Amino acid sequence: MRPRRIVSDFKVTARGYLRNSAAIFFSLIFPVILIGIFGLIFSSSGSLPTLYVLNADHNSAASRQFLATLNATHAVSVSLVNGETPQGFSDYLQSQQYSAGLVIPAGFGTAYAAHDPVQLPLYVNPGDQATSGAAEAAVGSAVTAFNLHAANGSLIVSAAMSEIGGRTYTYVDYLVPGLIGFSILTSPMFAMTEVTATYRKEGLFRQLSLTPLTRAEWLTSKIMWYTALTLAAAAIMISMGYFLLGARFIISWEILPFLLLGPFLFVSLGMLSGSIAKTPETAAIVGNIITFPMMFLAGTFFPVSSFPPFLQTIAHLLPLYYVIDGLSAVMLFGNNVRALVDLVVVLVIAIVIFIGAVLAFRWREE
Amino acid sequence: MAGNAIEVSGLTKAYGPLRAVDGIEFTVPAGQVFAFLGPNGAGKTTTTEILEGLRNRTSGNVRVLGLDPWKEGDELHRRIGVIPQEFKFFEKIHPREAIDYYGDLFDRPVDPESLLKRVYLLDKADSKFDTLSGGQKQKLGLALSLVNNPEVCFLDEPTTGLDPQARRAIWEVIRQLKADGRTVFLTTHYLEEAQLLADQVAIIHHGRIIVRGTPGEIVASRGRPDRLRFESGPELARYLAAHLPFAVTSEDGHVDVEIATPADAQRVFDTMSTSGLGTPRFTVQRDSLEEIFVRAVGQMDDGLLKSEGGA
Numbered sequence A: 001m002r003p004r005r006i007v008s009d010f011k012v013t014a015r016g017y018l019r020n021s022a023a024i025f026f027s028l029i030f031p032v033i034l035i036g037i038f039g040l041i042f043s044s045s046g047s048l049p050t051l052y053v054l055n056a057d058h059n060s061a062a063s064r065q066f067l068a069t070l071n072a073t074h075a076v077s078v079s080l081v082n083g084e085t086p087q088g089f090s091d092y093l094q095s096q097q098y099s100a101g102l103v104i105p106a107g108f109g110t111a112y113a114a115h116d117p118v119q120l121p122l123y124v125n126p127g128d129q130a131t132s133g134a135a136e137a138a139v140g141s142a143v144t145a146f147n148l149h150a151a152n153g154s155l156i157v158s159a160a161m162s163e164i165g166g167r168t169y170t171y172v173d174y175l176v177p178g179l180i181g182f183s184i185l186t187s188p189m190f191a192m193t194e195v196t197a198t199y200r201k202e203g204l205f206r207q208l209s210l211t212p213l214t215r216a217e218w219l220t221s222k223i224m225w226y227t228a229l230t231l232a233a234a235a236i237m238i239s240m241g242y243f244l245l246g247a248r249f250i251i252s253w254e255i256l257p258f259l260l261l262g263p264f265l266f267v268s269l270g271m272l273s274g275s276i277a278k279t280p281e282t283a284a285i286v287g288n289i290i291t292f293p294m295m296f297l298a299g300t301f302f303p304v305s306s307f308p309p310f311l312q313t314i315a316h317l318l319p320l321y322y323v324i325d326g327l328s329a330v331m332l333f334g335n336n337v338r339a340l341v342d343l344v345v346v347l348v349i350a351i352v353i354f355i356g357a358v359l360a361f362r363w364r365e366e
Numbered sequence B: 001m002a003g004n005a006i007e008v009s010g011l012t013k014a015y016g017p018l019r020a021v022d023g024i025e026f027t028v029p030a031g032q033v034f035a036f037l038g039p040n041g042a043g044k045t046t047t048t049e050i051l052e053g054l055r056n057r058t059s060g061n062v063r064v065l066g067l068d069p070w071k072e073g074d075e076l077h078r079r080i081g082v083i084p085q086e087f088k089f090f091e092k093i094h095p096r097e098a099i100d101y102y103g104d105l106f107d108r109p110v111d112p113e114s115l116l117k118r119v120y121l122l123d124k125a126d127s128k129f130d131t132l133s134g135g136q137k138q139k140l141g142l143a144l145s146l147v148n149n150p151e152v153c154f155l156d157e158p159t160t161g162l163d164p165q166a167r168r169a170i171w172e173v174i175r176q177l178k179a180d181g182r183t184v185f186l187t188t189h190y191l192e193e194a195q196l197l198a199d200q201v202a203i204i205h206h207g208r209i210i211v212r213g214t215p216g217e218i219v220a221s222r223g224r225p226d227r228l229r230f231e232s233g234p235e236l237a238r239y240l241a242a243h244l245p246f247a248v249t250s251e252d253g254h255v256d257v258e259i260a261t262p263a264d265a266q267r268v269f270d271t272m273s274t275s276g277l278g279t280p281r282f283t284v285q286r287d288s289l290e291e292i293f294v295r296a297v298g299q300m301d302d303g304l305l306k307s308e309g310g311a
């Protein structure tokens, strides 16, 4: 292993890559677009589910007080609906595809002041668990507060609710580690599969075999390059998630081992799939067969815990799952023990695949 | 510069039932230019790549600089320069960078400017490889093969696809390589090139060497005698045939008289002047390597010429 040769090959690789606009697009720009699209879809109006409220009792102080209480729960964001009637509200919600709506009936203020029982119709879409659950919780706690106040009571028993991990997670929080995993997977896999197969077909490996560059040096420089690319992509995605989408996560050095081992694993896997295929065309197919399941099932776009059980089982067979799980463990939960387990799994898989790739990879043929 | 740079004996390479190389034998003394000729599919590239250590042989003995190319490739590759028949390289690299890259790989100081100038590629020093023309790519291949200051250069059709000026530039490079004391193993389809550059020539056909020697020897032993050619008709032919002991033929408005020495030529001209048939324009015809090549290959295909095998 001569550093001069590795560095020189690294420079050549980097220049070649940077001069290839398609490669740059897929490795750096595409993940940014993905994060933007997914972020926008799943975090419309901040990160809280929206509760649509028809206030048919506008002018009463009590109705305004109730709205303020709802807002104070921080479980939903309240959006007022005007120009609808309480009778048509359910149809209205359906036509707009809104998942949760509440009606404050006319006379609410008077009834409340008179201590007359009054009902607030709450409409939820059971298909959207997240929104309807949040709406029920928010309305429930506002109603309780009002009842206590009317009875001049104060809260005696209360649950101090917080979500697992100590904070509330939103979809974009999950999205960032998932998409970092996506880019750790896709840019080396697609590029290395193609490069390995085409270089062999075009005789470039034979050309290189005529120089003192060794296979290990060549592979090292590729791993270095895709690691650099991964670090850049991760930095872009983390800052995009943080500044544009308001995602929150822990940034600590424990992320690094995954950003180093991930590319190591997938550069090797790409080289392996490019080496076992006879032609660049079959290499592309082999590469896709390996890449696509991982792209969707390893927790890239959605947390694996939200999958049906049999898909979860499949996810646990995919190397990328452990990269993403480890990244989430560090970035979301600060669970370094779990991350360490994931890291060991990734390391073992990476070493096995690396050895397989070096064995399958030939500079020259008989 | 003593000894042989390349030694080959009993070399065969089989692809299934096809014997692409079928028992060939030759040596190339250090410092010489060896030209390997043969029609398409004759086995030139196969042989060349076996010598370079890029392909394994089926049987036979091969030494390049005293090394077994397949087993001792790593050491050999530091000492030889290679341009493959179709040189391909990284799509996006610039020639200047490619030369620096090779300099780093071989751990040698290089001057891309002078190297590129030498192969007439300086104007494309900073263009992407995939935008170069076929000939320009080939020139870069040649430049790269020289980076490690090789003792033996293997050039597989280095001038195919080059324009006449570039071809002459490459010839100049090859002459320079020889002047530096390097050994050159050259394959080519241009017989003229072999005749101009090579100390030794071998013609291979169907995996066997059918003709070997210096260009001069080959022309002398295989070529037809020199001919005086007159632009004249059968009348002159009949007159000369009647008055001279030389073979005379008449065809397409010209008359050929086979001669061996300048004195023979003198006799032809003397006889002409007494013929009263005037003094037509004349040229001297001599077989080139090309004609010998075409005839040798044609005869072998007709089953007329028995192969010399490795001899």
Ligand SMILES: Nc1ncnc2c1ncn2[C@@H]1O[C@H](COP(=O)(O)OP(=O)(O)OP(=O)(O)O)[C@@H](O)[C@H]1O
Binding pocket: B015, B018, B020, B038, B039, B040, B041, B042, B043, B044, B045, B046, B047, B085
């Ligand atoms: N990898 C291979 N597998 C099978 N047959 C091969 C292989 N390489 C070469 N051959 C066959 O071996 C024979 C010699 O090929 P080779 O490339 O050595 O010819 P060549 O003399 O260099 O021809 P050209 O002038 O066209 O370059 C051909 O018949 C070719 O089809």
Ligand SMILES: [Mg+2]
Binding pocket: B044, B045, B046, B085, B156
């Ligand atoms: Mg050839």
